[in-house]
Amino acid sequence: DGGITQSPKYLFRKEGQNVTLSCEQNLNHDAMYWYRQDPGQGLRLIYYSQIVNDFQKGDIAEGYSVSREKKESFPLTVTSAQKNPTAFYLCASRISSGYEQYFGPGTRL
Amino acid sequence: KQEVTQIPAALSVPEGENLVLNCSFTDSAIYNLQWFRQDPGKGLTSLLLIQSSQREQTSGRLNASLDKSSGRSTLYIAASQPGDSATYLCAVITDNDMRFGAGTRLTVKP
Numbered sequence: 781d782g783g784i785t786q787s788p789k790y791l792f793r794k795e796g797q798n799v800t801l802s803c804e805q806n807l808n809h810d811a812m813y814w815y816r817q818d819p820g821q822g823l824r825l826i827y828y829s830q831i832v833n834d835f836q837k838g839d840i841a842e843g844y845s846v847s848r849e850k851k852e853s854f855p856l857t858v859t860s861a862q863k864n865p866t867a868f869y870l871c872a873s874r875i876s877s878g879y880e881q882y883f884g885p886g887t888r889l
Numbered sequence: 890k891q892e893v894t895q896i897p898a899a900l901s902v903p904e905g906e907n908l909v910l911n912c913s914f915t916d917s918a919i920y921n922l923q924w925f926r927q928d929p930g931k932g933l934t935s936l937l938l939i940q941s942s943q944r945e946q947t948s949g950r951l952n953a954s955l956d957k958s959s960g961r962s963t964l965y966i967a968a969s970q971p972g973d974s975a976t977y978l979c980a981v982i983t984d985n986d987m988r989f990g991a992g993t994r995l996t997v998k999p
Contacts, residue, residue: 786932813987822893822978822989870932879921879940879982883933 783807784884786871791889793858793865801856801887803871810876812854816840817868817886826869829854830876858889865889891916893981895990902969903998910964910993912979917957921982924953924964926975927992933978937964969997 784805793799803812811830815823825838829848843862848854854873858865868888872881892915902908912922921940925933937946937953939962945954952965962979976992 784932815989820898820991822991823980824989825987868930872933880923880935880938881980881987882935883925885932886930888930 784871784873784882786869786884786887788887789885791887793889796860798857798859799889801858801869801871801889803854803856803884804852805854805871805873805882805884806852807873807875807882808851809873809882810851811874812848813872813874813881814838814844814846814854814856815870815872817870823870826856891919891981891983891986891988893979893988893990895977895979895993897993898991899994899996901996901998904969904971906969906997907965907967908969908995910966910977910995912962912964912990914960914962914981914988916981916983917960919957919981919983922953922955922962923980923982923987924951924962925978925980927978928975936977966995969995971997971999973997 787802813828814826827846829835845857870886871884874881894913923938924936939946939955950967955962976994978992980989
């Protein structure tokens with residue numbers, strides 16, 4: 781089965797703590813994305829990566845960090861600097877030759 | 890900066906009714922527009938992708954149209970069913986950027 785998996789499904793963060801959200805895909809997609817969704821708002825882009833070992837900040841990158849050491853994996857760390865981390869986090873991927881994005885099931889922090 | 894608006898924010902209809910969801914965007918220089926469905930607490934499921942050169946796409950009871958010049962897209966759902974209840978989001982794709990609307994929460998009553 782090809783797809784995108786995110787873990788954990790739910791996560792609690794204590795103040796001052798860093799937490800890492802996992803995103804894995806076996807679709808052989810080059811590009812991967814992290815979005816944050818707050819109630820009543822559209823998705824906002826945190827970080828994206830077009831290729832291994834490269835990533836770019838999105839609109840709301842402050843307080844977050846990412847890595848892209850493998851094509852299949854794009855973990856997101858919510859650092860203690862993010863003062864309002866409570867949200868629904870969605871990971872997505874896209875093949876480099878297309879525009880359609882495919883989403884994981886999300887992590888609620 | 891591209892702004893995407895979806896109206897209405899919420900919609901409730903009786904089963905069997907045909908309905909239209911609206912999406913508007915401020916910059917007409919888009920590559921594609923994508924409609925998604927999101928069930929509560931879940932990720933997004935892609936419904937339809939309309940390329941900039943197309944005017945509409947159809948999948949089953951769903952039909953999406955795109956008018957770039959006026960900055961509008963509509964999602965038409967025919968013969969609505971309670972299983973269609975979800976939030977529907979549109980996303981506008983420009984170069985490497987994807988901008989989402991806040992969504993329309995649809996409830997179809999049996």
